[in-house]
Amino acid sequence: MLHTTLAQMAITALIVALLPLSMVWISKDVDKYRKLVWISVFLTFDLIVFGAFTRLTDSGLGCPDWPGCYGLANPFLAHEEIRAAEALMPTGPVTMVKAWIEMIHRYLAMGIGILIMAMMAVSWYRWKKGRDSGAGRAGYEPGYPTALFLFVCLQGAFGAWTVTLKLQPVIVTMHLLLGMGLLAMLAWLGGRQDQALRPMAAVGTPRxxxxxxxxxxxxxxxxxxxxxxxxxxxxxxxxxxxxxxxxxxxxxxxxxxxxxxxxxxxxxxxxxxxxxxxxxxxxxxxxxxxxxxxxxxxxxxxxxxxxxxxxxxxxxxxxxxxxxxxxxxxxxxxxxxxxxxxxxxxxxxxxxxxxxxxxxxxxxxxxxxxxxxxxx
Incomplete structure (x- = not known):
């Protein structure tokens, strides 16, 4: 794959991530980091649902290579290759609609990856700043966001294998389970941030x-x-x-x-x-x-x-x-x-x-x- 294609894909993924990042930046929330976490939870939920739509519409091989589409950044650029594959097998896995469904799914996943990278960077920065100043740094421990980043890289690898191994059932199933695992990990981090901002009252709760x-x-x-x-x-x-x-x-x-x-x-x-x-x-x-x-x-x-x-x-x-x-x-x-x-x-x-x-x-x-x- 050409370096220009990878650069185009990276720019597209950044554009996808810019909207939620802008929402976090302009929000009036006291804790913007917490806002970032919960927006990531919301988008990961959406990604899982859209992933189901991708699977159920048989669009998983809409672009039969990875990470691009016929070595190009999007179906617009791969128009000729997709149309040729569709003409050869009209009811096959490659059509223009299926290619777009698959690539939208990939770009949404890349966007979430960028959000998690931003989360990791902010947590490391605030944790180090708090440590150097001697101020409290509760809620910004970087170990968990770093683990999230490694986890999303693993999820991306299974996404690639889903395509390169031609929808092998165990790979696709693991891809789904890892997506659910990512959602659970983000929700747990969201709970931690909620607790750091507004501690849940335990007084009066029976032990x-x-x-x-x-x-x-x-x-x-x-x-x-x-x-x-x-x-x-x-x-x-x-x-x-x-x-x-x-x-x-x-x-x-x-x-x-x-x-x-x-x-x-x-x-x-x-x-x-x-x-x-x-x-x-x-x-x-x-x-x-x-x-x-x-x-x-x-x-x-x-x-x-x-x-x-x-x-x-x-x-x-x-x-x-x-x-x-x-x-x-x-x-x-x-x-x-x-x-x-x-x-x-x-x-x-x-x-x-x-x-x-x-x-x-x-x-x-x-x-x-x-x-x-x-x-x-």
Whole structure:
């Protein structure tokens, strides 16, 4: 790839990042760093949703190379190559619309990367300035933003491998999980900045039950992580319509399933590890496990919500988790009954991201309340 192409892409990514950075700069917030963190949370949520749209519209290979499009900075410049590929295979993965969807997704990801770099630079600057002056520097410890930067680099690598390995299911699924992980890490940092600016009052909060709630909240996060993997595995293997009825599948509670091929991780899209076409029973197994594990998610997160409701500072987040959990169940069933409409499928992915965000906030606040000194 030419250096001019890389320079053009870098300039475009900077332009994408300039709008949120300008919003932070002109805002009247007392803590602009906190504003930057929460804008990054918002845009990362949007990126996950748009990533789902990219995947569900089969646009992941809209530009079949990385980081550019046919070695160029955008589909405008690669117009001839895209049109030639589209003429050769009109229903294939490369079209002008799909190329733009894919490149918009990449540029949004690059923009978020720049925001995280800015976050890291500000934290190091303020931390060093506070250390040199002897003033307090709480809330600007640079270790966490630096870890975020390394994490987003790893996420970018998986984004590249998603394209170069031609949508290999395990790579695409890991790309999704890392995106959710980035959202959780940013939300945790946002909670830390909220606490630094406006400490959450722990006075009057009952102490009994908090350690148990913390453990339950962590367990809920692990259960949700498993379900995110299963959901990503369904999506990346195109197994959403392997079962077209609910609660039965193929007219049975337990249909014929091939777990060995369905859950063999390292293989090409639509193929077994031996290179044969993936049997339908393998897709059924993938779908059926995700569907039934959803019941575990509802039970564990529902119990967590019920326990969190006892604590006034956690009640609002608990209510949010309960609402999103119900909507997730509804959109999941609607996806099956309505024959996989794009809008509902994207909303189902958005609901998963919302659960990650809310559960992270619940974990942070439960940790703070449990660690706060007991009132005398």
């Amino acid at each position: 009994t039950g908090l350690p148990g709630l913390r453990r339950l909240a962590v367990a809920s996060g692990l259960v949700l992580l498993v379900q995110l993997f299963l959901g990503g595995w369904v999506s990346t293997n195109y197994a959403t319509l392997a079962c077209t009825e609910f609660p039965l599948c193929g007219g049975k509670l337990v249909p014929e399933m091939d777990f060995e091929h369905g859950f063999h991780l390292w293989r090409e899209l639509g193929k077994t590890a031996a290179g044969h076409y993936l049997p339908f029973s393998a897709l059924t197994a993938v779908h059926w496990v995700h569907r039934n594990f959803a019941l575990v998610v509802v039970l564990v997160l529902g119990w967590t919500v019920a326990r969190a409701w006892r604590f006034a500072p956690l009640r609002r987040i608990a209510r949010g988790i309960a609402i999103v959990l119900v909507l997730q169940a509804l959109t999941g069933v609607a996806t099956i009954y309505l024959n996989f409409p794009l809008t509902i499928a994207v909303l189902h992915n958005a609901g998963a991201a919302a659960l990650v965000l809310l559960l992270t906030m619940l974990n942070y606040r439960a940790k703070f309340l449990a660690d706060a000194p007991a009132p005398h």
